[in-house]
Amino acid sequence: MFSAMPFPDLPTIRMEVNSMDVDKAKSLFEVAEYVRKLWDKIPKTRILNQEATINVPESIVEYSLAVRIPHNFRTIRKVIEISAPSIIRVSASSLHPLPRTVREAVKKTVYEDGRVTYALFPELLPPDSDLISVSISYSIDDPLLLDDLVSRTKAHEPSGTEKNEYWMHAALKHPKVLRDKFGVFDLRDVDVTVDVGVHNELKTTIPPGFIRRLKRFFAVMGETDPRKQYAAIPELRRLAREKTAGKEFKILVDLESLFMPGKFAKYIDVIKDFRYSYCYKGKECYELPIEIIPKKMNVISRADLTLEKPAADGVLVYKNGLFTDAVKEVMSGA
Amino acid sequence: MDMQDLVTPTRLIYLPKEGLQGENIPSHVLWQNMQVKSVEVTYQPPLKPDQIFNARHWEVKNHNLIIKELELDGYIGLSFQSSKVADLETVVSVGYSIHLSNGKAIKETRKIKLFRPQLELEMPQANKVVIDPATGFVKGRLRIKNIGRGALIVHISATEDSQTKFETPRDYLEFVQKFVLDLEQELKSLGKEFPKFQPLLDEMMAWEEDPRDFIELNTAEREEFSRYAEKLASVLASDKQLLQSFVEAYAKALAKNTEFIESVRKVIQAYESFVSKDILLANPFDEVCLADKKGEIRMKILQTDRVFDKYKEIMLPKIELTCSQPCHFPIYRLFEWR
Numbered sequence: 001m002f003s004a005m006p007f008p009d010l011p012t013i014r015m016e017v018n019s020m021d022v023d024k025a026k027s028l029f030e031v032a033e034y035v036r037k038l039w040d041k042i043p044k045t046r047i048l049n050q051e052a053t054i055n056v057p058e059s060i061v062e063y064s065l066a067v068r069i070p071h072n073f074r075t076i077r078k079v080i081e082i083s084a085p086s087i088i089r090v091s092a093s094s095l096h097p098l099p100r101t102v103r104e105a106v107k108k109t110v111y112e113d114g115r116v117t118y119a120l121f122p123e124l125l126p127p128d129s130d131l132i133s134v135s136i137s138y139s140i141d142d143p144l145l146l147d148d149l150v151s152r153t154k155a156h157e158p159s160g161t162e163k164n165e166y167w168m169h170a171a172l173k174h175p176k177v178l179r180d181k182f183g184v185f186d187l188r189d190v191d192v193t194v195d196v197g198v199h200n201e202l203k204t205t206i207p208p209g210f211i212r213r214l215k216r217f218f219a220v221m222g223e224t225d226p227r228k229q230y231a232a233i234p235e236l237r238r239l240a241r242e243k244t245a246g247k248e249f250k251i252l253v254d255l256e257s258l259f260m261p262g263k264f265a266k267y268i269d270v271i272k273d274f275r276y277s278y279c280y281k282g283k284e285c286y287e288l289p290i291e292i293i294p295k296k297m298n299v300i301s302r303a304d305l306t307l308e309k310p311a312a313d314g315v316l317v318y319k320n321g322l323f324t325d326a327v328k329e330v331m332s333g334a
Numbered sequence: 335m336d337m338q339d340l341v342t343p344t345r346l347i348y349l350p351k352e353g354l355q356g357e358n359i360p361s362h363v364l365w366q367n368m369q370v371k372s373v374e375v376t377y378q379p380p381l382k383p384d385q386i387f388n389a390r391h392w393e394v395k396n397h398n399l400i401i402k403e404l405e406l407d408g409y410i411g412l413s414f415q416s417s418k419v420a421d422l423e424t425v426v427s428v429g430y431s432i433h434l435s436n437g438k439a440i441k442e443t444r445k446i447k448l449f450r451p452q453l454e455l456e457m458p459q460a461n462k463v464v465i466d467p468a469t470g471f472v473k474g475r476l477r478i479k480n481i482g483r484g485a486l487i488v489h490i491s492a493t494e495d496s497q498t499k500f501e502t503p504r505d506y507l508e509f510v511q512k513f514v515l516d517l518e519q520e521l522k523s524l525g526k527e528f529p530k531f532q533p534l535l536d537e538m539m540a541w542e543e544d545p546r547d548f549i550e551l552n553t554a555e556r557e558e559f560s561r562y563a564e565k566l567a568s569v570l571a572s573d574k575q576l577l578q579s580f581v582e583a584y585a586k587a588l589a590k591n592t593e594f595i596e597s598v599r600k601v602i603q604a605y606e607s608f609v610s611k612d613i614l615l616a617n618p619f620d621e622v623c624l625a626d627k628k629g630e631i632r633m634k635i636l637q638t639d640r641v642f643d644k645y646k647e648i649m650l651p652k653i654e655l656t657c658s659q660p661c662h663f664p665i666y667r668l669f670e671w672r
Contacts, residue, residue, distance in 0.1 A: 156640035159352035169360035176405035191571035311362035
């Protein structure tokens with residue numbers, strides 16, 4: 001990072017976004033438009049193409065322009081300043097005659113008031129370069145922007161022959177607007193979250209005897225009458241002879257660990273256009289979370305959309321048989 | 335890519351094979367190397383087009399959607415709205431006709447099976463139930479079954495004129511109160527860390543603080559809740575850091591209010607509240623409070639499903655409860671879940 005320093009007293013192209021525009025610049029189109037207009041104002045340069053990629057999980061847009069520059073570009077423009085609050089990175093490359101990144105041509109400046117600008121110095125571009133690429137990375141502040149761009153749907157109930165498959169779908173809503181604005185447009189890692197119900201595997205696999213034993217222990221522990229405690233001793237002795245007696249704590253800890261993202265992922269397959277991303281314990285809308293055994297897991301899957309492939313479909317397969325086996329193993333206390 | 339792929343006409347039609355009645359059903363048509371003039375989609379109730387993507391002009395007539403002009407070549411996206419029908423399962427055909435500029439048409443059909451759950455109840459003989467206070471055994475339970483497909487979420491309550499009432503255990507209510515307060519604190523810190531999510535966090539808190547059971551919300555509120563739930567899942571999936579912090583906020587609020595021993599008790603309660611494969615009880619912790627050795631109870635059952643659709647409220651006839659002493663017992667014990 002460079003500290004604040006005055007630019008040389010040379011002609012500068014500057015297009016500041018005013019306060020209203022700054023707000024707008026936070027959204028998807030405005031920063032790109034601001035940068036494009038900035039180049040449109042430079043005489044004898046020509047934008048040949050442009051492309052944008054949104055990285056959904058990072059909420060970052062990578063916007064690139066390929067610009068034809070005249071031979072005297074280095075002398076007619078000394079500095080091109082690019083500045084908007086949401087911009088986090090600017091880089092430049094020479095595309096022709098030799099492709100190469102020209103890191104030194106862009107300098108980041110932080111002013112005392114906190115304003116950050118990126119200055120492209122044409123004189124630092126390779127002397128023979130006549131085609132350059134400028135890439136701007138900027139963050140999107142609107143967490144709901146994706147809903148304006150993409151229609152996302154998912155199965156609320158499992159289907160398939162084993163009733164363990166959930167379909168997922170994502171489709172661009174306005175591909176033409178995106179093509180008109182950007183030319184090439186990629187949306188990476190569009191998410192769809194499926195609620196995978198797990199309560200049935202738990203209900204059918206956790207032996208009722210285990211729960212009865214836990215309940216009985218609690219009942220005796222909560223008993224304040226010593227005569228009743230004494231009377232419960234024969235029953236406790238009998239319970240202590242049960243197969244997994246004494247391992248209750250281990251069993252509960254192991255059971256809870258089955259729902260750790262890394263472990264539960266083993267019971268999920270995501271096929272076709274989507275891929276598995278992450279999962280976390282879900283809760284039903286009508287209840288507080290149950291920390292050890294959730295009723296469902298929220299599974300996030302992701303797909304890429306482009307103007308060439310504006311719709312994606314996939315299937316999430318919950319391997320409930322394998323998960324049941326895992327619960328059984330935990331319940332055996334092994 | 336094979337050179338052949340560059341010139342071979344290809345098409346891909348997508349429609350899921352199954353869906354819950356009431357959910358949005360997506361569909362799309364993708365094609366390459368074909369001169370498409372228009373696309374026609376024929377559908378049947380309970381499907382109806384909800385959104386059409388990449389179409390400039392279209393018309394809908396007699397269950398026929400004709401997309402006359404596309405914005406970009408190669409793609410049509412659709413979203414159908416489905417609704418509940420009398421049949422528990424219905425198979426709907428959707429016909430796709432891709433009209434080419436050479437006058438030819440490509441026709442294909444896809445089918446989707448739309449299903450829904452349905453509750454079936456059987457009252458006890460002579461509407462009498464006997465409770466054994468020592469074992470908790472209930473004789474003459476009401477038989478309850480989901481005869482359709484898909485989960486039903488049910489909320490069982492005593493009617494206002496019922497002599498015997500339901501009660502939520504005080505320790506559970508206290509736990510909820512403290513949990514919500516601590517969660518509010520956690521979410522406040524989360525709001526400072528992620529200011530752009532503050533409006534969503536405010537909305538989340540408003541829902542957590544709402545004292546009503548979700549199932550008691552009216553249709554408009556359910557739709558609002560549904561939108562909020564989708565939005566929350568989407569926002570959490572869009573920001574890794576926020577998701578981690580969100581999960582931690584809930585875990586911290588729970589940890590502050592839950593000793594390990596309490597967690598184990600909740601496992602027992604949770605296990606017992608998993609009443610049936612396809613029925614989820616929304617208020618599993620509520621108890622029937624029989625104030626005397628005998629009492630009458632009138633219950634109503636509210637139901638919904640995974641898309642939060644409203645089902646008919648069920649009013650049960652009076653049931654006589656008998657026990658050798660006044661007692662409290664969980665409401666799920668009154669039913670035989672099948």
